[in-house]
Amino acid sequence: xxxxxxxxxxxxxxxxxxxxxxxxxxxxxxxxxxxxxxxxxxxxxxxxxxxxxxxxxxxxxxxxxxxxxxxxxxxxxxxxxxxxxxxxxxxxxxxxxxxxxxxxxxxxxxxxxxxxxxxxxxxxxxxxxxxxxxxxxxxxxxxxxxxxxxxxxxxxxxxxxxxxxxxxxxxxxxxxxxxxxxxxxxxxxxxxxxxxxxxxxxxxxxxxxxxxxxxxxxxxxxxxxxxxxxxxxxxxxxxxxxxxxxxxxxxxxxxxxxxxxxxxxxxxxxxxxxxxxxxxxxxxxxxxxxxxxxxxxxxxxxxxxxxxxxxxxxxxxxxxxxxxxxxxxxxxxxx
Ligand code: AMP
Ligand code: MG
Numbered sequence: 121x122x123x124x125x126x127x128x129x130x131x132x133x134x135x136x137x138x139x140x141x142x143x144x145x146x147x148x149x150x151x152x153x154x155x156x157x158x159x160x161x162x163x164x165x166x167x168x169x170x171x172x173x174x175x176x177x178x179x180x181x182x183x184x185x186x187x188x189x190x191x192x193x194x195x196x197x198x199x200x201x202x203x204x205x206x207x208x209x210x211x212x213x214x215x216x217x218x219x220x221x222x223x224x225x226x227x228x229x230x231x232x233x234x235x236x237x238x239x240x241x242x243x244x245x246x247x248x249x250x251x252x253x254x255x256x257x258x259x260x261x262x263x264x265x266x267x268x269x270x271x272x273x274x275x276x277x278x279x280x281x282x283x284x285x286x287x288x289x290x291x292x293x294x295x296x297x298x299x300x301x302x303x304x305x306x307x308x309x310x311x312x313x314x315x316x317x318x319x320x321x322x323x324x325x326x327x328x329x330x331x332x333x334x335x336x337x338x339x340x341x342x343x344x345x346x347x348x349x350x351x352x353x354x355x356x357x358x359x360x361x362x363x364x365x366x367x368x369x370x371x372x373x374x375x376x377x378x379x380x381x382x383x384x385x386x387x388x389x390x391x392x393x394x395x396x397x398x399x400x401x402x403x404x405x406x407x408x409x410x411x412x413x414x415x416x417x418x419x420x421x422x423x424x425x426x427x428x429x430x431x432x433x434x435x436x437x438x439x440x441x442x443x444x445x446x447x448x449x450x451x452x453x454x455x
Contacts, residue, residue: 143157
């Protein structure tokens with residue numbers, strides 16, 4: 121047997137377009153990141169409007185591909201495999217990725233791997249932090265889940281019952297006149313807050329919910345009895361404690377000794393601090409990938425493409441988007 125062929129390093133180009141970001145990452149099968157190019161939709165006022173996202177992605181997609189190939193110092197002919205975020209996500213945004221990937225593959229005849237966006241966050245975290253069997257606290261715009269591997273799947277041990285934590289933070293930010301994304305701005309305001317204003321603390325079993333807290337925050341803001349700095353501070357203290365609590369319970373239940381963060385909200389220093397304290401108290405290891413891999417990006421998708429290479433398809437006809445796909449729909453056949 122020729123071990124040289126078995127060991128051949130392959131290169132995957134991954135496309136992310138589930139929500140606000142159109143990103144292309146290029147990764148080798150040895151886990152080397154060659155490029156991470158992206159452009160994210162932003163607004164001064166208002167939020168994510170599906171058709172505006174699609175327009176944004178359509179506008180930037182060719183430039184992002186060019187940047188990614190230039191940064192990686194390779195040509196399209198050097199790519200062995202293409203992967204794309206199949207779901208979950210916002211359908212018009214996902215469709216831009218699907219059309220882009222099909223066009224690219226019709227031109228190059230490359231195989232396509234459709235990947236689950238949430239699983240991709242977990243796998244890139246494992247690759248980059250060398251964590252082995254973590255509980256993932258995935259705190260992003262649209263998704264908020266506590267995920268861990270059990271019996272052939274990434275199981276969801278707890279999740280939001282309504283909106284994702286990032287969307288919740290962004291909605292309050294929008295309400296008080298900050299643009300999108302609001303998370304970093306709320307974090308800056310919260311740094312100056314000193315007075316904790318009591319808010320609903322909504323943990324239901326292993327699940328959490330944000331919509332009641334959002335209503336309460338809006339009411340308090342409208343009453344003009346509270347300043348926005350203290351409200352932002354209290355928002356962070358409350359919802360990050362909720363996330364830390366359910367993450368800890370998932371670790372206790374599964375007996376896992378590692379916590380990994382994923383998703384854009386994991387850029388927040390106060391959330392990291394709370395998780396760090398919890399991990400220290402239970403003598404668990406705590407892992408955070410670099411910020412560029414926490415937010416939506418193509419590298420996550422390219423790496424899961426590499427892991428799923430055996431199931432990649434050359435017949436593109438049946439490949440479609442899966443806007444409502446859940447993490448625990450996926451049978452993990454790449455471990
Ligand atoms: P993602 O959907 O994973 O790309 O993450 C985007 C979300 O992360 C948006 O809702 C942002 O407001 C949020 N986000 C980014 N940075 C921060 C931060 N420092 N603190 C809180 N939320 C953040
Ligand atoms: Mg994400």
